[in-house]
Amino acid sequence: MLHYIISALVAFIALEHIYILYMEMFAWETLGKKTFKGAMPDELFKPTKTLAGNQGLYNGFLAAGLIWCLLISDPQWQANVALFFLSCISIAGIYGAMTASKKIFYVQALPALITIAIILYAIMG
Secondary structure (H helix, E strand, C coil): CHHHHHHHHHHHHHHHHHHHHHHHHHCHHHHHHHHCECCECHHHCCCCHHHHHHHHHHHHHHHHHHHHHHHCCCHHHHHHHHHHHHHHHHHHHHHHHHHCCCHHHHHHHHHHHHHHHHHHHHHHC
16 A cells, blocks of 8 residues: 555656646746746746756656656665655755745655655655
8 A cells, every 4th residue: 555655656746847847948938937936037037948948857857767766666676766866856855945945845845755754664664
């Protein structure tokens, strides 16, 4: 049962990062403005479009890593790969909360940290 919960959380986080990829690479001047309303002036979205696209690509790699871990049949390797990518997401989310918007902690870092805790519980429990 715990395996299904972990898989569902990993899949949710992967989907979240696919959405972030889309927003940052293809909808920065529309969805990006709505998402980061108040975090930066509207006139900065156009000149930062390329930079946001680069960030979006990195989010796509994080999503790909999480999707890859769901396809690994060995439980230990699956957990190792998931922990690596979830740790990357947690660190990025904490940094984003410190530098851009506190909301990033709750949207990105917290789900990853919760999933890490559940994986570690499953491994040690």
